[in-house]
Every structure is written in structure tokens, then in C-alpha cells.
Amino acid sequence: MIQSLRLRLLVGSVLAIAFILLLVASGLSRVFSNYVADRYRADMSAIIDQLAANVEFGGGKVKLTDEPGDPRFELPGSGLYWQVIGQDGLIFRSRSLWDIELAPRTLLTGSYGFDVAEGPDGAPLLVQRRTIDFETSGGTRSLTLLAAFDRKIVDDTISEYHGAMTIMLVLTAAVLLAAAFLQIGIGLAPLSRLQEGLARVRSGATDQLTGEGPTELHPLVTELNGLLKERETAIGRARARASDLAHGLKTPLTVLLQLADNLPDRERIMIRQQVDLIRQRADRQLQSARLGVEQMAQTGLASLTGKLISVLTPVTAARDVTWHVDLDEQLTVDMDPADLAEALGNVLDNATRFAKSEIRVSAERQRDGIRLHVEDDGPGVKDEDLSGIARRGVHLDDDEGTGLGLAISEDVLAAYGGSIAFSRSVLGGLGVTLWLPAHR
Template identity: 50%
Template sequence: MIRSLRFRLAVGAFVAIALSLMTVWASLSRLFIDYVVGSYREEMTVLSDSLAAGVVVKDGKLVLTSTPSDPRLSLPASGRYWQFEAAGQVPERSRSLWDTVISTGPPSSYGAGLFTEATGPDGAKILVLEQKSSLGEGKDAHSFVIRTAFPLVELENALQAYHGQLARMLIVTALVLAAAAFIQAAIGLAPLGRLRREVARIRAGESAGIRDEGPAEVRPLVGEINLLLAERETAVERARARASDLAHGFKTPLTVLSQLAERMEPEAADMALRQVEIIRQRADRQLQAARLGVEQMASTDLGSLIGKLIHVLRPATEARAVAWRLQTDGNLSIQADPADLAEAIGNILDNATKWARSEISIRAERDRDTILVLVGDDGPGVEASAYATILERGVHADGEEGGSGLGLAISRDIAEAYGGSLTFGKSTLGGLEVRLAFPANPVRRSKPSPA
């Protein structure tokens, strides 16, 4: 199925132009053929009438007393011919026929049966107009036949020249109409292009609604989109309020449980506190997933954001003299909520600060339609077979229980919510490398809450 509206309009215009010009071609061609054939018929009729006017009866025979003065009739194979036939008499001919006798031939396709075809003095085809007449009345009537002719090629050359000019004219007309159709489509679809740009500005967080302007046919759509945006904003505010209420509702029970656990036996208290921590982490993750569905898109400068995150995390590595290396390709920006992006990259950097021995490398670059953030360290690293388990809830990179993998899992959820991904590999520094990928032009996906 054809999805392009512009292509559909182009095909429709092409078909309409083609059918219109074919109709014009057929109509004008028919009219010109009729005109040219009519002109030759009139000329041959005048020639035949002038011959008939000179016919008299003399000694019981029909005699031509005068012939037309057209000089072409006196030159052999000149292109104009006549022949006079009377019953029982030798036919009289124009000198232009020389020794050729015009005989009745098959009807010509030109003139709807007015002309017949015969062979001229030069062997070429000629078109013959035959007129039968008589002189006198009753028993004294003498009938005769006058045949006038002209070359078929003369008619065909005239039609060919006309059709050539007509074809060139229609080609120019087709080009003009095609250009007009292209301009019309461009002007007609311009409001849709403006609407797309307005929606892109809303998605990027640069505008809150679409301006109500443009053609009357588009304004109802603009109004519906603005109503949808208003309803979405209302739903966003409600979701934020519910998420905040849920977060505050968890704090007090978890705090009470933590205080009660401290009064228990050490072994039981440790288990209870660990379970409380798991509940808190799961709640945080669910709240994070809920927030991903309601935040707005915005253009976030990647280099600036990573620089701020490094400034916050650097004090945690000063005691180990860990060096931070940042490399970015120009001015990279991602269409994503700044808070989401900061949390996704911050969790990865926080993980690197825990395992790096002396160096952390951050590289941000663009690979065609994807923006990559690669964070590597010179820590102990992780075996490739264990990559799948790093993101499991409550699992350390070294396999211990406790929930260190939750931050990376949240980073993965954020990336996937924007159509990206989070993968692992071996860093050039020797440790783990976390690769965070975002599409350069993301579309927020509907993502189910993690289990």
C-alpha cells in the first residue's frame, strides 16, 4: 500500500494529465484530419465541377469544350489529376496523368468513404474523388463520370507535420501541468509539514501547544491535538502526585520496620533489614518506571551533563587518586528528559567509581543515528558469561547479594524507554565497559513496569 500522500497526489496528477492530454490529442487530431480531408474534398469538387461545366453533346457524343487552367494539370506526375469517362467513349485525361488510367480501387481510410485509392503516374498512391453526372433528359440523357485525384503522401505529410507540432505542444503542456501539480502539492502539504515541526517542538519540550493557524481543513486537527496535549498534561500531573504520595506512604512503614528490626537478634535483624532494603529498592524502581511514563522530552546537552556528574562524583574517588578522562564528539545533545538522562548516566558512573582502581574513561560520540556513551574503568571487570546477571535485581557484579545491580537496571530501563539500550563489554583499560545507546531522534516508547 502506498503510504506517501505526496506520491499519491503525484500519481493522481500524472493519471489526470495523461488522460486529459490523450483526450486532447485524439480530439485535435480528429478535427485536423477532418479539416484537411474536407479541404482536399472541396478542392477536388471544384476541379470536378469546372470540368462538368465544359461538357457538351456534339454529334451524339459528350465532348469537353474547356478544361481547368491549373498549370499542375499539364505537368506529368505534378500531383493534380482528372479523368473524364463517358459510356462508349475513350476516357479523356489531364496531361499530368500521362498514360495512366485511373481505375476504381478500394475505399480510403480518410474521408469516411469519400475517396478511393488508386495508383498514380509515378507509381505512388493517389486518392480519387469520383462524381457521376448526366447531361440531357430522358432517352437523350448522357451519363458520364469525372474522377479527380491528388497524392496520398501529400495528405499524410500534412498530417505528420501537424501531429509533430501537436506532440511538442502537448509535451510542453504536460511539463507545465506537472510543475503546477508539484507546486500545488507542495503548497497543499505545507501545513502538514508545519504541523509536524510544531509537534516536534512539543516533543522536544520547546512548546506547550500548537498554534491555531493555517488552512480551515487543518484547524480541527490542531484543535484535537491541543485538547489531547491538555489531557495528557492533566494525566501527567495526576501521575506525579500519585507517585509522590506513594513514595511518602512507603517511607514511614519502612522506617518503623527498620527500627523494630534493630531490637531483634543480630542475625534476624540483619535479615529483616536486608528485606526492608529490598522492598525499598523495588519501590524505588517501580516509582522510577512510573516517572519514565510521564516526564517530558527536552534537548539535553550531553557534554555539560556528564561534566556536572563528574564534578559530583569526583570527591568519592579522590582518596584513591582516580583519574577521570572525558572525551566528547562536538556538541552532542539528546532528546530526553534531563532528570532521566542524569540518572541513567549517573548510575553507570557511580558503578565505575566503586570498581575503578586508578582511571575512569568516559567517551560520548555519534554513530550515524545513534548517540553512544561509553564508560570504562580499570577495575577487576566482569566475565562475559556474567553480563546477563549484572542487571538482575539485588546482585553485585562480584555475585554477592545486596542490590548493587539496581542502578544499572534502572539505567537500562531509562535507555529502553527512549528506544535505546544498555550493553556491556571489556574496557580498553582492562575493566568493565558499559555502553549506553540513545537514538539521535528518539520516540518515547510505552514500556511496561518491571516485575
């Protein structure tokens, strides 16, 4: 089944034009063929009328006082013939027939409403015949008068007409197809403008679609604006609930920590660990809830990466770590700036902590997204440990920390349909590849 609306309309137009032109061609061909046949039938009838007018009876014999004046009747095999047949057989014939007789028994019902006979050169003839009764002094006598011409004359005339008609119909089809292309383009243009309007809403340039365009699209625009309004309301409610939950948990957890200070060391440490675990889980769940409603923004990758690197540069400069950044300024990611900063910031921070002298950041555009590579020349990770780096609580060194940085990055990317992968860098350290969603 054809999925493209433009292609559907085009195929429908082509089929409709082809069907109509075939009907027109068939009708014009039939009309012209009948017209040509009627003209030649009238000419042959006129010849028969001349023969009938010049027939005389006298002394028991039939005389032809005058013959039709067309000079072709005098040339053998000229293509134009006449003949008079009596009750006893052939009486008169044109010189063009030479020694051939158009006998009634050889006449067949043929094309264009004529009878068919064989001419002097073997070519088929179209024959018009008429039997006339003449009143004479000796009684009624019947004569069969025939006028014939080469069938090739009619065939050539109609063939020339078909050639000219074919050229005309082909040109007509080309004009109609061009008009169909134009009509389809004009008809679908409002959909393209609607798509551009949705892209502006997606990028955050506007929050509503305009009502410009054909009246047929106004109900769709109204429904889309209503959906966008409902989405905006849902986002506000989700943010408010997330904020309320964060503040609601903050106070009880603080009280628990204060109460834990009065407990023995073993219980105090255990309670602090559990409170930290609750905070970590709450942060991750709140992050996931927020991401579920914030996926209609676009962020310049090079600009945001530059800002993150500028924050980390004082740390790397103190250790003589060099940044090598290769990012196209035109690359745009379909993510909220804050979410992309959190996902990418954790990866860059990790590279900053472990790099010895160099960190490389590069990106490449793919068919439906962007691959961002972050590599360092640090100690790296064993191959068997690469798959578990992003698990919650996993540390890449022995320092204190929550072990949630890369796990949060993975959650953020997954919420946008992206992903994160780990490998050994060509520099010797860890290589991190982020698959970022990007609209082409």
C-alpha cells in the same frame, strides 16, 4: 501501496495530466485531420465543377472546351490529376496521369473519406469522384468525373501538425507538472508546520499547538491540544500518586525499623533486610511509573555528561584517573534530563569506582539513535559474567551496596526504548554501551 501522501498526490497528478492530454491530443488530431480532408475535398470538388462546366455535347461526341488551369495537371506524376469517364470508357484525362487510367474498378473506400487508387508512380492516390447526368438532344448521358491527388500530401501535412502538437503538449505537461509540484508543496506545507509544532511540544519548548494554518487542520489541532492537555493531567496525577505512595510507605517502614531495634540480633537483621528490599522494590516501581509518562523531552548529551563528570572529578582526581571525553555538542537525546542523568550517572559512577588511571566516554550518531560508550581500565568482568551484571542485587565488588545501579539504568533506558550492553573494554576493564533514543 504507496505510503507517502506527497507521492500519492504526485502520481495522481501525473495520471490525471497524462489522461487529459491524451484526450486532448486525440481530439485535436481528429479535428485537424477532418479539417485537412474537408479542405482537399473542397478543392477536388472545385476541380470536378470546372470539368463539368466545360463539358459540351455536339454531333454525338463529348468535348471539353477548357481544362483546369493548375500547371501541375501538365506535369507527369505531379501529384494532382483529373479524369473524365463516359459510359463507353475513358474520354479525357490530365497530362499528369501520362498513360495511367483511374478505372472505377480500381477505386476502393480509403482514408479521410476518399476513394483510393494507384498513381503513375505506384503511390496511393486519394480520389474524389462524382457521376453527373447531362441532358442532351440525344437524351441523357452520364459522365463520371474524377479529381485525385497524392495521399502523401495529406499524410505529410498531418504528420507535421502532430509533431508541432506533440511539442506543445510536452511543454504543457511540463508546466502542469510544475504547477502540480507547487500545489502539492503549498498544500502539504501546513502539515510540515504542524510537525514542527509537535516537535516543539516534544522538546518542552511549548505545551500547546497554535491554531495557525488552514481551517481544514483546525479540528486536528484542537484534538491534539486536547490530547496533550489530557496527557499533562495524567502526568500530574501519576506524579501525585507516586509521591503519595512514597510518603505513605516511608512512615510505616521507619516504624518497623524502630521496632526491630528491640528484637534479638537475628530477627533485627532479617527485618532490616526485608525493609531494605521493600524500599528497593518500591523505588524501582515508582521509577517505572514515572518514566511511563515522561518521554517528551530532549537533552543535550555533551552538556549533561559534562555536568556529571564535574561532580565525579574530585573522586577521580584524588586517584589520578584521567577522563577522555569525545562528544559532539550537537547530539541530542530524546530523554528527560533527570532520567538520562540517573541512567548515565550510575554507569559513570561504576567506572569511577573501578578505573585505575583512565576513563573514556565517546558517542556516535546512528540511523535512529546514539551509541554512547563508557570504558575504564579497571579489573573488568569475566566474559561469562557479563550478561548478568544488570540483574538486581549483583555487585561488581565486595563493597556494601544495593546492587541496583546498573539495573535501574537498564530500566530507565528500556522505558524510553533504549538498551544497555556490556563487554570487555580495549582498556582492559569494563565497556558499557548505552543505546539512546534520538530524533534525527
